[in-house]
Amino acid sequence: xxxxxxxxxxxxxxxxxxxxxxxxxxxxxxxxxxxxxxxxxxxxxxxxxxxxxxxxxxxxxxxxxxxxxxxxxxxxxxxxxxxxxxxxxxxxxxxxxxxxxxxxxxxxxxxxxxxxxxxxxxxxxxxxxxxxxxxxxxxxxxxxxxxxxxxxxxxxxxxxxxxxxxxxxxxxxxxxxxxxxxxxxxxxxxxxxxxxxxxxxxxxxxxxxxxxxxxxxxxxxxxxxxxxxxxxxxxxxxxxxxxxxxxxxxxxxxxxxxxxxxxxxxxxxxxxxxxxxxxxxxxxxxxxxxxxxxxxxxxxxxxxxxxxxxxxxxxxxxxxxxxxxxxxxxxxxxxxxxxxxxxxxxxxxxxxxxxxxxxxxxxxxxxxxxxxxxxxxxxxxxxxxxxxxxxxxxxxxxxxxxxxxx
Amino acid sequence: xxxxxxxxxxxxxxxxxxxxxxxxxxxxxxxxxxxxxxxxxxxxxxxxxxxxxxxxxxxxxxxxxxxxxxxxxxxxxxxxxxxxxxxxxxxxxxxxxxxxxxxxxxxxxxxxxxxxxxxxxxxxxxxxxxxxxxxxxxxxxxxxxxxxxxxxxxxxxxxxxxxxxxxxxxxxxxxxxxxxxxxxxxxxxxxxxxxxxxxxxxxxxxxxxxxxxxxxxxxxxxxxxxxxxxxxxxxxxxxxxxxxxxxxxxxxx
Numbered sequence: 238x239x240x241x242x243x244x245x246x247x248x249x250x251x252x253x254x255x256x257x258x259x260x261x262x263x264x265x266x267x268x269x270x271x272x273x274x275x276x277x278x279x280x281x282x283x284x285x286x287x288x289x290x291x292x293x294x295x296x297x298x299x300x301x302x303x304x305x306x307x308x309x310x311x312x313x314x315x316x317x318x319x320x321x322x323x324x325x326x327x328x329x330x331x332x333x334x335x336x337x338x339x340x341x342x343x344x345x346x347x348x349x350x351x352x353x354x355x356x357x358x359x360x361x362x363x364x365x366x367x368x369x370x371x372x373x374x375x376x377x378x379x380x381x382x383x384x385x386x387x388x389x390x391x392x393x394x395x396x397x398x399x400x401x402x403x404x405x406x407x408x409x410x411x412x413x414x415x416x417x418x419x420x421x422x423x424x425x426x427x428x429x430x431x432x433x434x435x436x437x438x439x440x441x442x443x444x445x446x447x448x449x450x451x452x453x454x455x456x457x458x459x460x461x462x463x464x465x466x467x468x469x470x471x472x473x474x475x476x477x478x479x480x481x482x483x484x485x486x487x488x489x490x491x492x493x494x495x496x497x498x499x500x501x502x503x504x505x506x507x508x509x510x511x512x513x514x515x516x517x518x519x520x521x522x523x524x525x526x527x528x529x530x531x532x533x534x535x536x537x538x539x540x541x542x543x544x545x546x547x548x549x550x551x552x553x554x555x556x557x558x559x560x561x562x563x564x565x566x567x568x569x570x571x572x573x574x575x576x577x578x579x580x581x582x583x584x585x586x587x588x589x590x591x592x593x594x595x596x597x598x599x600x601x602x603x604x605x606x607x608x609x610x611x612x613x614x615x616x617x618x619x620x621x622x623x624x625x626x627x628x629x630x631x632x633x634x635x636x637x638x639x640x641x642x643x
Numbered sequence: 644x645x646x647x648x649x650x651x652x653x654x655x656x657x658x659x660x661x662x663x664x665x666x667x668x669x670x671x672x673x674x675x676x677x678x679x680x681x682x683x684x685x686x687x688x689x690x691x692x693x694x695x696x697x698x699x700x701x702x703x704x705x706x707x708x709x710x711x712x713x714x715x716x717x718x719x720x721x722x723x724x725x726x727x728x729x730x731x732x733x734x735x736x737x738x739x740x741x742x743x744x745x746x747x748x749x750x751x752x753x754x755x756x757x758x759x760x761x762x763x764x765x766x767x768x769x770x771x772x773x774x775x776x777x778x779x780x781x782x783x784x785x786x787x788x789x790x791x792x793x794x795x796x797x798x799x800x801x802x803x804x805x806x807x808x809x810x811x812x813x814x815x816x817x818x819x820x821x822x823x824x825x826x827x828x829x830x831x832x833x834x835x836x837x838x839x840x841x842x843x844x845x846x847x848x849x850x851x852x853x854x855x856x857x858x859x860x861x862x863x864x865x866x867x868x869x870x871x872x873x874x875x876x877x878x879x880x881x882x883x884x885x886x887x888x889x890x891x892x893x894x895x896x
Contacts, residue, residue, distance in 0.1 A: 243755050254743060553739045556700060557802065558728020558756040560721045636700050640739065 241566070248571040251543070252578075259575065262539045265532030266579020266619065267586060270612050273525040274587020278602035279594060280518035285603055287510045290433060294503055295370040297470055299477050301329075301463040301484070304497035319459030320497040325487055326463045333479045335472040340367040340464040341447045345455055349443060351403040351414045358399060359442040360416060362450025363464075368394075368427075370466045378410040378425030381446050389448035393421040396440035397429040414443070419453045421445060436599070473502040529615065532579060533623035540572050540627035551631055552639025565632035572624020573617055580616025584609055647711055647810050647841045648674040648697060654705035655692050655864075666692040668864035669706070676809075679836040680843045681852035684861035691814070693861065694845050698731055698812045699723045711809045728756050732803025734844075736815035738795040740787040746798045747783040750774055753806045773801040777831055793824035800831055804840075811835065813844035817851055823885055829854040830878030854878060 252259045294300075303321040326341040343362040348355055365380050367373075381392045393414060400409040413420045421443075430439040451457055467476045477500050484498055544551070551564055591602035655667035666689045674680055684690040695701040696708060699715055702723075708716045711730055715723065727733070740749045750770040754761055761769070774780050777797040787795050796816060803811055813832070817825035825848075833854060836842050844855070852858050853876045860868035 240755065240760075250744075549739070550741060553741065554752070554756070555724065556698075556727060556733050556735075556739070557753045558724050558806075560724040560756070562721070563756055637695055640700075640735070 240563070241570075244563070244567050244570050245574075247567055248574050251547075251571055252574060258539065259578070262535055262575055263532075263579035263582065265528070265535040266576050266616055267532075267583040269525060269529035269532040270580045270583025270616055271586040271590060272528050273522070273615075274584055274604055274608065274612055275590040275594070275602075276518070276521035276525050277608050278587065278591030278604040279600070280514060280521060281605060282591075282595070282600060282602035283514050283517070284511065286601065287507075287514060291503060291507045291510065293371065293373075293430070293439075294506070295372060295464070295466060297467040297473060297503065298370060299465040299467060299473060299480060299500060299502045300506075301325075301465060301480060302499045302501070303459065303461055304499070319457060319461070320488065321460040321463055321484075322458070323460065325484055326460065328483055328487060329463065329465055329480055332483060333476060335468050335476050336465055337468050338366040338370055338466040340364040340370055341460045342367075342462045342464055343447055343450045343455060343457070344461050345450075347417050347454065349399070349403070349414055349416050351412060354403045354405075356399065356402045360450060360454060361442055361444045362447035362454070363444050364447055366466075367444070367464065370464055373430070374428050375425040376428045377408075378423070381424055386446040386448050389446060389452045391419060391421045391449060391453060392424050392446065394425045394427060394444045395423055396427050396442045398438055398441040399443055400426055416443065416445070417454055421449075432599075470504070473504050477502045529619060533576070533619040536572055536575050536579075536620065537623040537627060539575075540568060540624055541630070543571070544568060544627050544631040547631075548634065548639050548642040551634055552636055552642065555634070555636035556640060561632035564634075565628045568628035568631050569621065569624050572628065573620035576616045576620030576624070577613070580613055583616065584612050587612070645676060645712070646673045646709070647676050647678075648672070648843070649709040650697075650706070651708070652706040653693070653696060653703045653708055653716075655689075655696060655701070656704045666864055667696070667703070670861075670864075670866055672859065672866060672869070674841065674843060676841050677836070677839055678841055678843075679832070679856040680859060681855040681857070682843065682845045682859045682861060683847060683849075683852055685847070688861040689864040690845050690861045692864075694812065694814055694843075697843060698733060699726045724756075725758065728753060729758070729806060730809045732800075732806070732808040732811045734796070734799050734803050734811065734813040734816045736818040738787070738792070738799045738819070740795055740798055740802075742787055745784050745786055746774065746779065746790065746801075747771065749787070749798055750801045750805050753802060757806055769805055770801070773805045774798070776804060776835075777801045791824075792820050793827055796820065796824075796828055797831065800828075800835075804835075809841065811840055811842045813842065815845055815847070817846065817848065823882070825851060826854075826878050826881050826885065829876075830882065833878050850876070 301321065303319050323341055326339050330336055330339045340363045345360050346357060347360050348357050364386060365382055368375065368380055375394060380394060381390065385392050395409060395414070403409070403414060404412060409423050409426060412423050414423055427440065433439050445454070447460070465476065465480065467473055480500050481496065485496065488497055490496065554564060588604060591604060594600060595602045650670050650672045653667055653670045657664040657666060670693060682690050682693065692701070696703050699710065703716050706716065707714055710726065715726055718726065741752070747770050750773050751766050754766045754769065771780060771783060774783055777800050779794060779797050779801065782790060782794060787798070790798065817828055820828065829851060832842055846852055853872055853874065855872055856875065857871050859866050
């Protein structure tokens with residue numbers, strides 16, 4: 238133990254003697270480890286954002302979109318054709334086991350106004366279950382009820398942005414907001430969610446009963462989509478299958494014909510999103526690995542130079558009784574110290590870079606603490622791996638030859 | 644008296660390419676504890692090779708070498724390293740101190756590789772004592788480049804003494820020094836020898852050899868002469884004489 242401590246001291250002194258060289262040698266490791274940490278930070282930040290976004294869709298959710306239509310070669314995109322009806326939505330809830338809630342949905346954008354203020358925002362028609370499915374509680378006031386849906390009452394729940402824009406400094410609850418000139422009474426305000434990954438303001442919306450949206454705002458009889466909640470994650474696939482069967486039957490689609498709707502479950506969406514970020518992370522990690530290897534080779538190179546330069550010193554140490562192992566340890570510790578200095582500075586600079594990216598791009602980064610440990614261990618291993626050959630070379634020198642070396 | 648060094652028909656053959664170089668051809672000798680021996684010879688006589696074998700830096704090709712009672716001719720690298728550490732103190736022509744390392748730390752170095760683990764304080768204490776023995780206690784913090792040649796060689800002697808070896812080996816210890824400093828170093832050796840230290844040194848300077856007690860002359864890998872020194876020089880007397888001579892020509896005051 239004392240021997241290792243003393244050897245550490247020798248290594249430290251040797252490194253301090255050539256400060257510039259030490260710094261330049263560790264630069265490779267600094268860049269390598271820094272790159273790994275920054276990449277992991279970026280990758281993880283993106284991943285946690287995607288996860289949060291998917292979680293904000295609600296738990297165990299299956300989405301049913303109305304089909305697209307095509308007129309004169311122009312296709313509308315999902316939800317454009319309005320092939321889904323309230324009957325479809327009620328059928329799904331009634332007939333498919335494992336479905337615990339549905340929210341028929343209709344979305345549009347429109348100008349809304351209150352007093353002298355007006356604002357263009359997203360209007361969503363939903364059922365009262367929507368707030369449960371998306372786990373999006375009302376912060377003040379209350380939600381609308383099933384009764385409001387049945388009577389297509391002119392009531393609304395608003396996001397925080399609407400309150401800020403239309404009722405600055407006022408309590409919006411109980412106030413009237415005109416949507417396409419139809420007056421709606423505000424019942425409640427949603428918990429603010431902030432910006433999405435894409436930078437969209439998630440609080441810039443107004444939610445009304447879907448019946449009200451259909452009859453009073455949009456004047457349509459069909460739905461854009463249906464949000465279905467399954468009881469547990471394992472039911473997502475069976476529920477999806479049964480929705481497809483039920484809707485094909487309801488829509489009288491003969492076998493061989495394409496669906497006039499699309500069903501996606503949350504798992505699929507999550508997988509698609511994470512697959513992308515995984516590929517990205519892998520690519521970045523590969524680049525970072527290459528720079529680690531380059532850093533390691535730099536250390537090996539300088540250690541070989543150092544062994545040659547200090548051949549005489551090695552000879553002296555051997556003459557006064559150092560075993561091969563002592564010399565091996567001395568140079569190995571020196572290499573590991575080099576790589577660890579690089580590793581630690583790399584971790585620091587990696588954190589710095591990821592913080593900088595977070596600040597400059599509003600793209601949150603997140604370095605998990607276990608990666609700091611990994612980075613530390615990896616840099617130690619790089620030191621051992623690339624330091625071993627030079628150290629072994631030093632330890633196998635012949636003491637007489639080493640002493641005579643000029 | 645027990646022999647510190649027993650050489651029995653020691654041979655050393657170097658295989659360099661197709662030619663075999665027979666550097667040492669059957670040397671037998673005994674050196675007792677407390678002796679002060681100079682090995683002399685022209686270059687190529689095999690004295691350096693013999694010195695390397697005695698110093699356990701090299702192994703003989705044939706024959707036996709007993710150091711302090713143990714046969715070291717068949718030991719492996721690690722065991723030889725331990726012998727060098729425990730039983731032998733080395734002094735080189737070129738001092739071979741670690742540069743940019745203080746005198747004290749240079750002297751502590753052999754204890755770093757020693758099997759009996761001393762505490763940092765004990766190491767410091769022993770190193771300071773060893774430096775005191777060679778009269779350099781007040782220069783402990785100096786680095787080799789701040790010391791004169793004679794002082795550097797004294798540090799090297801202190802380093803050789805610090806593990807309390809059975810044998811002090813010096814390879815041309817005065818080769819890089821002027822005559823006065825050479826005599827000073829021989830004075831250090833003589834006083835160590837008086838305290839019982841066995842010393843073997845290689846030199847090609849006849850006058851330096853006259854400070855020792857016994858001279859071995861080598862030629863072509865063999866010992867050709869083994870004589871006790873008849874008119875032994877005393878370093879103190881010589882130094883005094885030298886100083887008187889210098890004063891006479893007003894070199895010093």
